[in-house]
Amino acid sequence: MNWLLPWALGAAAAAAIGVTLLHLLARDRPQRWLLPTARFVSPGTARATRRARTPRDMMLLALRVLALVLAGAAFAGPVLSPEGGRVARVVLLDRSGAGDARAALDSARARMHAGDRLVLLDSTATIVPPGQESAWLDSARALPVVGPAAESPALGGTRAPLSAGIIAAVRAAAEIGPYADSVLLSIVAPSGDADAALTHVRALWPGRAETVNVVPAQRAASFGGVAADSPSGVSRRPSVRGAPGDAVVAGARLAGAVLAGGGGAPRGAATMLIRMQPTTSDSAFAREGGTLLVWPGDTASAAGMAPRATPDTIGGFIAGDAAVLYAAARAHVPPQGRVVARWIDGAPAITEAAHGRGCIRTAAIVIPPSGDLTLRPAFQRAMQALLAPCAVADPRPLSDSTRVLLAGEGPLARAGDLRASAARSPATPWLLGLALLLLLLEPLLRRPDASAATGAAA
Amino acid sequence: MPIAVYASLLDAVRGVRWPARGPVAAAPPGTHHSRLRGSSAEFAEYRPYRPGDDSRRIDWKLLARTDRAAVRLATERAVLPTTIIIDASASLAFPSTTLDKWVLAKQVAVGLASAAHASSDPVGLTIVASDGMHTLMPRTRRGTVGDMMRVLEATEPAGSTPLAGAVRASHDISRIAIVTDLLGDADALLDAARVHRAAGGEVHLVHVVAMEELEPPQEPLLATDPEDERLERPLTETTRSAYQAAFAGWRAAQARAWTAAGAQYHLATTGTAAHRIVRQVTDARRVEPPRPGVTDVAR
Numbered sequence: 161m162n163w164l165l166p167w168a169l170g171a172a173a174a175a176a177i178g179v180t181l182l183h184l185l186a187r188d189r190p191q192r193w194l195l196p197t198a199r200f201v202s203p204g205t206a207r208a209t210r211r212a213r214t215p216r217d218m219m220l221l222a223l224r225v226l227a228l229v230l231a232g233a234a235f236a237g238p239v240l241s242p243e244g245g246r247v248a249r250v251v252l253l254d255r256s257g258a259g260d261a262r263a264a265l266d267s268a269r270a271r272m273h274a275g276d277r278l279v280l281l282d283s284t285a286t287i288v289p290p291g292q293e294s295a296w297l298d299s300a301r302a303l304p305v306v307g308p309a310a311e312s313p314a315l316g317g318t319r320a321p322l323s324a325g326i327i328a329a330v331r332a333a334a335e336i337g338p339y340a341d342s343v344l345l346s347i348v349a350p351s352g353d354a355d356a357a358l359t360h361v362r363a364l365w366p367g368r369a370e371t372v373n374v375v376p377a378q379r380a381a382s383f384g385g386v387a388a389d390s391p392s393g394v395s396r397r398p399s400v401r402g403a404p405g406d407a408v409v410a411g412a413r414l415a416g417a418v419l420a421g422g423g424g425a426p427r428g429a430a431t432m433l434i435r436m437q438p439t440t441s442d443s444a445f446a447r448e449g450g451t452l453l454v455w456p457g458d459t460a461s462a463a464g465m466a467p468r469a470t471p472d473t474i475g476g477f478i479a480g481d482a483a484v485l486y487a488a489a490r491a492h493v494p495p496q497g498r499v500v501a502r503w504i505d506g507a508p509a510i511t512e513a514a515h516g517r518g519c520i521r522t523a524a525i526v527i528p529p530s531g532d533l534t535l536r537p538a539f540q541r542a543m544q545a546l547l548a549p550c551a552v553a554d555p556r557p558l559s560d561s562t563r564v565l566l567a568g569e570g571p572l573a574r575a576g577d578l579r580a581s582a583a584r585s586p587a588t589p590w591l592l593g594l595a596l597l598l599l600l601l602e603p604l605l606r607r608p609d610a611s612a613a614t615g616a617a618a
Numbered sequence: 619m620p621i622a623v624y625a626s627l628l629d630a631v632r633g634v635r636w637p638a639r640g641p642v643a644a645a646p647p648g649t650h651h652s653r654l655r656g657s658s659a660e661f662a663e664y665r666p667y668r669p670g671d672d673s674r675r676i677d678w679k680l681l682a683r684t685d686r687a688a689v690r691l692a693t694e695r696a697v698l699p700t701t702i703i704i705d706a707s708a709s710l711a712f713p714s715t716t717l718d719k720w721v722l723a724k725q726v727a728v729g730l731a732s733a734a735h736a737s738s739d740p741v742g743l744t745i746v747a748s749d750g751m752h753t754l755m756p757r758t759r760r761g762t763v764g765d766m767m768r769v770l771e772a773t774e775p776a777g778s779t780p781l782a783g784a785v786r787a788s789h790d791i792s793r794i795a796i797v798t799d800l801l802g803d804a805d806a807l808l809d810a811a812r813v814h815r816a817a818g819g820e821v822h823l824v825h826v827v828a829m830e831e832l833e834p835p836q837e838p839l840l841a842t843d844p845e846d847e848r849l850e851r852p853l854t855e856t857t858r859s860a861y862q863a864a865f866a867g868w869r870a871a872q873a874r875a876w877t878a879a880g881a882q883y884h885l886a887t888t889g890t891a892a893h894r895i896v897r898q899v900t901d902a903r904r905v906e907p908p909r910p911g912v913t914d915v916a917r
Contacts, residue, residue, distance in 0.1 A: 190837075190838040190839050190840040190852060190853070190854070191837070191838075191839055191840065192839075192840045192842055192850075193835075193839040193840060193841055193842065193853070194712070194714055194841075194842050194843075194844045195712075195830075195831065195834065195839075195841040195842065195843070195844075195853070196708075196709035196710075196712050196719075196799065196801050196828075196831065196843065196844060196845070197801065197831045197861075197865055198841035198842055198843040198849055198850070198851050198853075199801075199843060199849060199851075200861050200864040200865045200868065201841050201851035201852070201853050201857055201860075201861045202851065202857045202860050202861070202864075203851055204851070204852045204854075204856075204857060
C-alpha cells in the first residue's frame with residue numbers, strides 16, 4: 161500500500177499525542193460536592209487543573225485518537241498498488257521525423273498500456289484525450305485514403321520543436337492516475353536538432369526518459385521508378401499543366417518546367433504545377449512522393465482556401481530568395497501548412513501540406529493574366545523555389561548530444577511530482593466518514609456532571 | 619438506624635446524671651437544688667425567729683444553748699424540666715452517604731434525654747424538621763426515652779426551618795439543650811437563647827460538626843450548599859486553607875457568643891463518640907454552687 165500524502169499520517173500522529181497530553185492536563189469543572197459549610201469557601205472560578213499520572217477517560221481518549229488516525233489516513237490517501245509500484249508512461253510520438261511512420265506507430269503502440277498518455281508531435285504538440293490513445297493509434301495506422309482536398313494526418317509539413325512535445329508530455333503526466341508511482345517518458349522517433357529551449361524544457365521532466373529509434377522511412381529515390389538522368393533519358397524537370405497561354409504556365413516553362421498533357425505528370429517528373437483543381441491522379445502523384453503545386457487561377461473556387469477577413473492589395477510576395485513586386489490583390493488565405501512563400505507583409509501566400517509521401521502546395525496568389533510579371537527574373541527565381549521538391553521530413557537524425565540530453569539520468573520521475581493536483585484515493589471518503597462517525601459518538605462517552613453525591617469525593 | 623445502636627449508647631451513659639448548673643426555680647420536688655429553703659432533712663442555715671413563723675420549726679436545742687430563738691432552714695430539691703431541641707434541617711444530612719451529623723445529633727439527643735430522665739427530670743423532645751416542629755412534652759414516665767428514639771428514627775433531615783421558634787416556645791421549660799450545626803438562623807437562635815437564659819433558664823448548645831467539614835477532601839471539588847444549591851464555590855488547593863481558617867474562626871466566634879450569652883457551648887464532631895459528648899454536656903464539675911444569701915423560704 162502506498163500513500164498519496166504520507167505527511168498527513170505524521171500530522172495525525174502528532175495530533176494524537178497532543179490529545180493524549182491534554183487528557184493528562186485537561187482543565188475541567190470540578191466534581192460537584194454538597195457541603196453544608198460551602199459558604200465559608202472563597203468565591204472563584206469553578207475550574208480546576210489537574211495533572212494525572214495516567215490519562216483520564218481512557219475510552220474517550222481511545223475514541224479521539226482513533227478518529228484522528230482515521231482522519232489522517234483519509235487525507236494521506238492510501239492506494240493499493242502492485243508490489244514495486246506501477247510505472248506509467250507518457251509516449252511522445254514525433255511524427256515529423258525521418259522514421260517510418262508505421263514503424264513509429266507500432267513502437268508507440270507497443271509501449272502504451274492502460275492509463276498511459278500519448279502526445280503527438282508534428283506541426284503542433286497534441287495531447288490525445290485520456291482513454292482514446294488506442295483508438296487514435298489504430299486509426300492513424302490505417303492511413304486513410306482521401307480525395308484531393310481531404311485532410312490527412314500531418315506526417316510532416318510544419319514541424320513543432322521537441323521542446324513543445326516535452327511540455328505537452330509534462331501536462332499529460334499531470335493527469336496520470338493515482339495508481340502510478342513513477343512515470344517514464346518515451347520519445348518515439350525523435351528527430352531534428354535541439355532547439356534553444358530544449359535544455360530548460362527538458363529540466364521540467366524530473367526523471368530520466370528513453371528515446372526509441374525507428375527504421376528510416378523509404379524515400380522515393382526516383383519518381384515512377386526511374387532515376388534522374390537515367391539511361392532512358394527521361395528528365396526529372398518539373399512539369400506544368402495548364403493552358404499554354406497562361407501567364408503562370410509561361411513563367412513556369414521559362415523556369416524550366418515541361419508542359420504536361422491532360423494525363424497528369426509525365427513519367428519521372430518530381431514536381432508538377434497545375435492551374436486547376438487537383439484530380440485523383442494528381443493526389444496520387446503527391447501521395448507517391450511528388451510535389452504538387454496547385455496554383456488556381458481563381459482562388460475563390462480553390463479547395464482549402466479561406467476568404468480573408470478584409471480583402472486588400474499588397475505590393476508583392478517572396479519565395480525563396482526572390483521578391484516579386486507587383487500590385488497583388490489578396491482575397492483568400494491558403495490552407496494551413498508549412499509556409500513556402502509569404503506576402504511582403506509576412507502573411508502566408510503559398511503553403512505546403514504533406515500528402516502521403518509527398519506534399520501539396522497551394523498558392524493563394526493571383527497573377528495578372530497580362531503583363532510581363534511572369535517574365536521577370538525575380539518571378540523565374542521564385543518559380544524555381546516553388547517547384548523545388550517537398551520538405552517532407554527533417555532528414556537530419558537526432559544528434560548524440562541531443563539524445564543524451566533527452567534521455568537524462570537518474571531514477572524515473574515520481575508521479576506525485578508531476579500530478580497537477582493530488583490524486584484521490586478511493587478509501588478517503590470512507591475513512592473520513594468513519595472518523596466523523598466516531599466524533600459523533602464522542603459526546604456519549606464524556607463524563608456527565610457529578611451528582612450531589614458528596615460521599616463520592618471522600 | 620437500628621434501635622440496638624441506641625442500646626449501646628444507653629448502656630454507655632448508664633448512671634450519668636445531669637445536674638442543674640445552678641439552683642432551680644420553684645418546682646416539684648426533685649433532685650436539683652432549689653432556690654427555695656424548706657423543711658427537708660438537709661440542713662442549710664439558721665434564721666432568727668420572726669413572729670408568724672411556724673413554731674414547730676424553732677430549734678429548741680439551740681434555744682436551750684443560746685437563749686436565742688431561731689428557725690432551722692434546709693435545702694429544698696426540685697425537678698428540672700428539660701427539652702431537647704434537635705435541628706433536622708438539610709445541613710444535618712451530611713455526608714450524604716452516611717449522614718454522620720444526623721446520626722450523632724440523634725445519639726446526643728437520646729443520650730441527654732436518658733441522662734435527664736435518669737435524674738427524674740421531665741424530659742421532652744422538639745424536632746424542627748422541614749414540615750415544622752414536632753414536640754414531645756416533658757415527661758418522667760418510663761417509656762419517654764423510647765418514644766423519643768422512635769420519633770427520631772422516623773425523621774429525615776431536610777429543608778431549612780428556623781430553630782429560634784422552638785426556643786421561644788420553650789420559655790416555660792427550665793432547661794433546653796439545642797443540638798444543631800448553627801448553619802441556619804444562628805443569630806436569631808442566639809437571641810432566643812439569651813432571652814431564655816435571662817428568664818432563668820439553662821441553655822446548652824451542642825454544635826454538631828462533621829469531620830469532612832473540618833478536613834475536606836484534597837481533590838478539587840465544587841462545594842454546593844444543600845440548603846441553597848445556587849451557592850457553588852470551588853474548593854481547590856488554593857481555597858482549602860482559607861476555608862478551614864474561616865470555618866474555624868466562625869466556630870470560635872459562635873463559642874464566644876454563646877458563652878457570653880450564658881449558655882453552655884459544646885462542640886461535637888462526628889469523630890467523637892456520642893456518649894463522650896453526653897458526659898461532656900452533663901459534667902457535674904461545671905455545676906455552679908448555690909449562691910449564699912439568695913434564698914426563698916418554702917411555704
